[in-house]
Amino acid sequence: MVKSLFIPLAAILQGFGIPLRPEPGSTIAQGVDRLYFFLTGLTLFFSIGIFTAIFYFAIRYRRRSEDELPSHTKTFLQLELSWTLIPAAICVVLFVWASSLFFRNSRPPNASMEIFVVGKQWMWQLQHPEGPREINELHVPVGIPVKLTMTSQDAIHDFFIPAFRVKKDVLPGRYTSIWFQATETGKFHFFCAQYCGAEHSRMTGWVYVMKPDEYAAWLAGGAKGESMAQTGEKLFNQYGCNTCHLSDGTGRGPSLAGQFGRLQKLQDGRTLTVDEAFVRQAITNPNSMPIPGRTPVMPSFQGQLTEEQILQLIAYVKSLGIQQRNKP
Amino acid sequence: MPEATAVAHERIPARAHHFDDMEQQQESSNLGMWVFLVTEIMFFGGMFAAYAIYRGFDLPAFEAGSRILEVKFGATNTAVLIGSSLTMALAVNSAQTGKRKALMLFLVLTMILGTVFLGIKFTEYLHKWNEFLVPGLRFAPTEGIPAGVSLPHVEMFFCFYFFMTLLHAMHMIIGLGILTTLLIMASRRKFSADYYGPVEVSGLYWHFVDIVWIFLFPLLYLIGGRYPHG
C-alpha cells in the first residue's frame, strides 16, 4: 500500500531528474531501503494526520465571537496511555527491525575477500592482497562478499558507498571494517563522509564492480605482481624483525608461524585474539601487551612505518599460517 | 492589609529587595550554592572519567607515573586541607553564633592553611619541573620508569596529574579570594547571628574543594601499586 504511494511520487520526481534513492547496488541495499520507505510512510502518515487535525480543528473551532469561552476538555488516562503505548509499540518494531538488519550488515561472511584501505588527507589508498594498489578507485568482483579493513594516516575520515548502503568512520591508530556484496556491475561513487579538512569534498572516488572473470583479468594485469605478503616479507627483513622472531622459536621473540587468529593470553590476565588490531599494536606499542614468560624488550616501530606498510606486514604474518576460528 | 502580600518593609540592609524575607533569601542562597556545586561535580567528573578510561588503556604506565609522585607532599596537603575544613566549619559556627572575633580568627586560619596547601603544591610542581616531568613543555624523565613502560603514556598520566591538580588549585585560589572578601565584610561588622548566609555558602564551597582533593589524592598518588599487597 505504501509502495503504491511511492511509485507515482517517484515517477514525478524522476521526471525532474530526481531519484528517490541511489540505485541499490548491494545485497543489503534493498533491505535498508524497505525499512527507509516504511519510516517515510510512517512519517507521512503521522505528519499528514497532525497537519490535518490542526487544520480541521483550527477551522471548525475558529473563534466566532470575542467573548466566546470554550469549556475545558479534560483528558483521561486511556487516551494518554494509548497515544503513549502505540508510538512505543511502533518504536519497538522499528528497533527490532533496524537492529537485526544492522547486526547482519555488520558481520562479514567468513569467506569474504579482503581489501585494505588507508585514508589520508585527502586521498584513499586501497590495496588488494594479491598486490595491486589503487588510488581513489576500487575494483571488485560482483556477487562476492568483500571486506574492507581500513585505517587512517591522520585525521578521522569515513568511507561511504551510497549505492551499497555502507559507511564507517576510518580512524587513526585503529582498524575499522565494513563488508558488502555487490549485486550489479557498474561504477558507483564513494565519498569521505567525516569532515577532515580543506579537501574533504574532493576525497572521493569510484567503485568499479566487474564480472568475476574481468576482475581476475584486471587483477592479473596489476603492476609489479608482488603480493602484499611478499612486500610485507621484505619489510620484515628490512626492519630487522627476522632477527628476533626466528621461525624456529629460539629467538628473543616468538615465532610468528601459525599465530594469526589464535587466542593469546597476556601478562595482565587478558586474552586477546591475534587479529589485525593485535598485530598492529604489537608493532606500534609492543610493551602495552606483554606476553607471559617473555621480558618486554621489543622496540616500538611507531612513526617508522606507514599504515600501508603495517598492513603489508600483517599480510605477511597471515601468510605464515592462519588459525581458523569460528567468528562469534 | 493582607499579611501575605504586605512584604516586610523594615530596612534590614542585608535583605535584597526582591526577596520577601530573610528566610527566603537565605534558602535561595543555599540552594544556589548547592546547584553550583553540582555543576562543579560534573566539571571535575568529566576529568575523572577521562582519567579512569586512560588508566584502563595502559595500567603499567599510569602506575609508573603514580609511583613517581611524592606521597609525602600529597599526604601533608591532605592533612592541611582537612584541617582547613575544620577551621572553616568553626568559622561558620562562629558566624552563626554571632562571635565576630572568632569568625575572623578562623577565617584567617583557614586562609593560612589554604596558602600552605598552595605553597606545597607549588613546591611539588617545581620538583616536577626540575625532574623534567612536565608534559608538552619539558618531559624527559631520567629515572623512575621501569623498562618496557610506554613513555608517551606516562606523559599522559602527568597530563592528567597537572590538569586535575591545577584545576583544583585554581578553585583553591578563588576560595582564598572569597575568604578574603568574607574577612573584610566581617571586619566591617556585616555579619551577625541573624545574617551569616555568605559565610555559610562559602563554607559549602570550601568543603567541596576539600572533597575534590580527597578524591584526587588517592586516585593520583596512592593507586600506583606502590603499596604491594601483603
Next chain:
Amino acid sequence: MSTPVVDVPQAPAESRVDYLNASYGIRSWLFTTDHKRIALLYLISITFMFFIGGAAAVLMRLHLLTPEGTLVQPETYNKLFTMHGLVMVFFFMIPSIPAVLGNFLVPMMIGARDLAFPKINLLSWYIYMAGALLFLYTVLTGGVDTGWTFYTPYSSIYANTHVLTAAFAVFIVGFSSILTGLNFIVTIHKMRAPGLTWFRLPLFLWSIYATSVIMVLGTPVLAITMLMVAAERLLHVGIFDPALGGDPLLFQHMFWFYSHPAVYIMILPSMGVVSELIACFSRKRIFGYSFVAFSSVAIAVLSFLVWGHHMFVAGQSIYASLIFSALSFLVAIPSAIKVFNWTATLYKGSISYQAPMLYALGFIGLFTMGGLTGLFLASLAVDVHVSGTYFIVAHFHYIMVGGAVMGYMGGIHFWWPKITGRLYPDGWARFAALVIFVGFNLTFFPQFMLGYLGMPRRYATYPQEFQVLNVMSTAGASILAVGYAMPLVYLIWSMRYGPVAGPNPWRAKGLEWETPSPPPTENFEETPIVTEEAYAYNDPPKRIVAAGSAQEGARA
C-alpha cells in the same frame, strides 16, 4: 459568561514609570540588575549573532548553487559552515528563549520582583558577551574550520586555523548558560507567589525548569572537553592522539555527552512557549497538563542517556550502539505525547489566528516531521546510510528552525506587547510567518532527499547529479531570509509607531498579563496570591487580592 480576566487599569503611557523609562543612560542599562532589562540586552546581542550566523548560511547556500562551487575557496567554505554552526548553536539557540523570554518572564510568571540572583544574571550576560567577542575576534582574524563539533584529531593536531580561541569562546559562553540555569532553578523553587504550587505553574516554567537542569548538569562537561582540546593544541600532549596513547573517540563521547542534551536545551523552551500560545489562542487549558509537564522532565532525564546515537558509525561497539538506539527511541515518546496533547487542546477550543498562533501551529507540524525523521536516525541500519549526509542536516534544521526558532518567534510576537508596550502590525506578522514557513520547507525538504541519495554534509563541491536539489534548497533559503528580515523591520517600527498595547491585548491568563505593559521595574506592587489553576480561562473571575489566605507551599 463573564470575561475571565480582570483588567488592571493602566495609567496612560506617558505618565507612567515603567522599567524602560525608570532611568536613562547607557550606565543604567549596562549596570542594571533588572531581569527585564537584562532580557533586552540579551535580545539585542543574540539577534546580532543570529544575523551573523545567517549571513554565513546565505554565503554557503549561494556557493552550493553550482557543483564545482566557485563562490569561495573550499577552505573558506569550511570556515563558513563551522562559523554558522558555532554561532547558531552557542550564541543564538542555546541562549535564545531562556535568556530573552526566560529572563523576562520567569519572575513575572511566578509573581516575583526579580530572579533569585539579579547580579549573577547580569554577570551571565557579560560572560556571554565575552564569549561572543572572543568568537568574533576568531572570525575576524581568520576563522576556524573544524566544524562546530571540533572532532579530534583534526581539531587538536591537523587544523591550522584558530581552534584555540574558538574553543575558549565556547568554554566561556558555557558559563553564561550554567549561571542562567542556576538562577532559574533557585527562583522557581524558592520564589513562587503564595498559592502557586508546582502543578499550577504555566507549562512554560516547567519547560524552563527542565531546560535549566540540563544546562546545569551538561554544560560543565562541554567546558572540560573544550579545555582538553585547548590543552592538546597548546602543549601537544596527545590526549586525543593515538600515536601518543590518546583516543580520538573519547573526545566524541565527552563532546556528545553535553551536545546531545544541548539540543534539548534548544527545543524544550520552545515547547514551553508553544504550550502558552496554544492555550491562549484556543482560550483553553492545555489538554493533559500534567502529562505535558512530566514529559518535559522525562525529556530532560532521558536526554543524558542517548549521546552514543551520534556515534553509530564512529567505531563504537555494536552492543553500545544497540543500547543507545533503544534509548533514542524511548526519548521520542514524551515529545510525541506533547504533540498529541497540543493538538487535542485545539478540539472544541475557540481559535484565533494571530501571528503567535500561526508560529505555534507551524511548530507543531514541523516539529512532528523533524521528530519523526529522528526515528530514521535511531534506526541503526538506516542511520548507517544517512549518517554524515544532508539527511542529518535536514533533520536537525527541521527541529531547530522549523521547531525551536518558530517557537522563539511566536514567543517574541506574543510577549512583545508586554515587553515594549506596543502592538506590531499583525497583518505583516502573519505574512512573515507564512513566508518563513514556505521558505523553510523549500530550503530543507530537498535536503532529506539529498541525504538519502548520498550527498555528504560539509561538502564544498559535489557531484553534478545533486545540483537540482541544491538549487531548490538555495531558492528556499532566499525566501527564508526575507521572512526573517521582515520581523526585524516591523518590530522595530512598532516600538515607535505601534499602537499602545494595554496590559493584556491577547486576553491571556497568566500573572505576567496582570501588570501594565511595559511593567514597572518591581513587576508587582503587591505580591499576588494565586488561587486558580494555570490557564483558568473558563473559571470564575479571579480575585487579585485575597485577605489572609493561607500560603500554600510557595517555598518548596
